[in-house]
Amino acid sequence: MFDEKPIVISKSIIQVQKNLKETEKNEDIFGCDTNYRIINKSSILQLKIQQFFLIELLSSDNEKYLVKIDDLNHFFGWKVKDSVAFHEDDHFQICTEIYNTELFLDLQENFGISQIFEIKEKASYSILPCEMEDKRTGMGIDVAEFDTKISSLSSTLNGEVVNIRGVVSEVINDDNGTRIVLNEDLQSTKLYLRACYNCPPKGIVPKTIWRFCNVVKQTSRKNNIYLSSTALTRFEFISGKTELPSKGELVFIQDLLNGTLKIGEIVFSVSEILKLSLEYLCVSCGSSVYNGYCTYVGCKAPPKFEMIGSLQACISDYTNVAFLVAKDIDCIFTILNISSKEKLEIEEDLKRIEDFTIQNGTKIHKILQ
Ligand SMILES: [Zn+2]
Incomplete structure (x- = not known):
C-alpha cells in the first residue's frame, strides 16, 4: 500500500504517536556475536504483489552481503552506518525468489551482486547505533557517502x-x-x-x-x-527549505516524532489501515440506526442520520512511520481516498447494517469490495 496516492491533510486532525518500538538496546556486545556494518539500504521495492527492502552488510572481514527484508515495519529501524549483531552463527539463508527478475539483473549490472540472502526466521539480532558500535568494538569502517x-x-x-x-x-x-x-x-x-x-x-x-x-x-x-x-x-x-508551500507549514513525520515541531501539514501515504469504524446515529435521539430506522422504539422523529466514525492507520512519508488517528468523518474519507461513488455505496450499506468495524490490517480495497 506504499504506492497509494499522496494525501494532504489539515493540521487540526492529526495525532501522531511513536509507532515503531525503540530499537532494542543491547548493552552487551559479546565476542560470540557476528557484527556487520549496514553500508547500504534500498527504498521499499515491489515485486509482483510482494513488498520488501534490501540492505547491504559488511562483515568485519570485509565480506559484503545483500539481504532481503520482507517486514516493512523494520524499514526505519535499519539505518545506514549503524551495525547489526547476530546472536547465532548461522543467521543467513540464500533467497532464491529474486533471481531471474529484472531487479536481479539490475543488481548484477550496477552493483555486481550475484547472491541475495534472507535472515533465518529463528535468528535473533540487535541493531546498534553507529557511535556505540565504534566505541565498543573499534570497528571504525568508513562508509561516509560521497x-x-x-x-x-x-x-x-x-x-x-x-x-x-x-x-x-x-x-x-x-x-x-x-x-x-x-x-x-x-x-x-x-x-x-x-x-x-x-x-x-x-x-x-x-x-x-x-x-x-x-x-x-x-x-x-x-x-x-x-x-x-x-x-x-x-x-x-x-x-x-525555509520557503514554505502556499498554505501552512509543511512538516515531516520525523520532526513530529522528534518533537522539534508540534503541528503542521504533512504529505504522507497510507501504508496500512489498522482500524476503521463507521456508524450512523439518529440526529434527534443519538441512538444507532438499523435498516434505515432509528433503533430506539420511542423515537418518533423523522429519519435524519449523522455518520460518525474513527480510523487508525499507519502512515509514512519516507522520513518515518507514524500511527494516525482520525475522528472527523470528512477526514476519514480523505484518508480512505475512495471515489464519490464508493463513498455513496458505503453510506447506503451503513444504513442497512448497524455498524461497520474493520480491524487488524485488513486492506481497505478488500473492505470495499
Ligand atoms: Zn431516534
Missing part, C-alpha cells in the same frame, strides 16, 4: 552509480513513472524513476532537500544528463 555535485555530473561516466543531493523543484507522476527535478543553484537535473519495482517516494515534495543514493548517470540523445534509479536507490530526507 555526494557528486550536480554541476560536476558532466565529468562523470555514463552508467556510473552516484549519490547526489539537491533541492526538489518538481515532481511529475505519469504512466512512465515518476520524474523528479533536482536543482543546485542554477543547474538542474531530472531524476527518472523506473516504477517497475521502485515505489516512487511520496514524501518527496517540491522545496525539500533530498539525497538520492545509488542512482545511475545517463545521457539522452539530445545530450541532456538525467539520472535513473537502481534497485539500491535510497531517498534520504535532508531538510525542508
Whole structure:
C-alpha cells in the first residue's frame, strides 16, 4: 500500500504517536556475536504483489552481503552506518525468489551482486547505533557517502552509480513513472524513476532537500544528463527549505516524532489501515440506526442520520512511520481516498447494517469490495 496516492491533510486532525518500538538496546556486545556494518539500504521495492527492502552488510572481514527484508515495519529501524549483531552463527539463508527478475539483473549490472540472502526466521539480532558500535568494538569502517555535485555530473561516466543531493523543484507522476527535478543553484537535473519495482517516494515534495543514493548517470540523445534509479536507490530526507508551500507549514513525520515541531501539514501515504469504524446515529435521539430506522422504539422523529466514525492507520512519508488517528468523518474519507461513488455505496450499506468495524490490517480495497 506504499504506492497509494499522496494525501494532504489539515493540521487540526492529526495525532501522531511513536509507532515503531525503540530499537532494542543491547548493552552487551559479546565476542560470540557476528557484527556487520549496514553500508547500504534500498527504498521499499515491489515485486509482483510482494513488498520488501534490501540492505547491504559488511562483515568485519570485509565480506559484503545483500539481504532481503520482507517486514516493512523494520524499514526505519535499519539505518545506514549503524551495525547489526547476530546472536547465532548461522543467521543467513540464500533467497532464491529474486533471481531471474529484472531487479536481479539490475543488481548484477550496477552493483555486481550475484547472491541475495534472507535472515533465518529463528535468528535473533540487535541493531546498534553507529557511535556505540565504534566505541565498543573499534570497528571504525568508513562508509561516509560521497555526494557528486550536480554541476560536476558532466565529468562523470555514463552508467556510473552516484549519490547526489539537491533541492526538489518538481515532481511529475505519469504512466512512465515518476520524474523528479533536482536543482543546485542554477543547474538542474531530472531524476527518472523506473516504477517497475521502485515505489516512487511520496514524501518527496517540491522545496525539500533530498539525497538520492545509488542512482545511475545517463545521457539522452539530445545530450541532456538525467539520472535513473537502481534497485539500491535510497531517498534520504535532508531538510525542508525555509520557503514554505502556499498554505501552512509543511512538516515531516520525523520532526513530529522528534518533537522539534508540534503541528503542521504533512504529505504522507497510507501504508496500512489498522482500524476503521463507521456508524450512523439518529440526529434527534443519538441512538444507532438499523435498516434505515432509528433503533430506539420511542423515537418518533423523522429519519435524519449523522455518520460518525474513527480510523487508525499507519502512515509514512519516507522520513518515518507514524500511527494516525482520525475522528472527523470528512477526514476519514480523505484518508480512505475512495471515489464519490464508493463513498455513496458505503453510506447506503451503513444504513442497512448497524455498524461497520474493520480491524487488524485488513486492506481497505478488500473492505470495499
Ligand atoms: Zn431516534
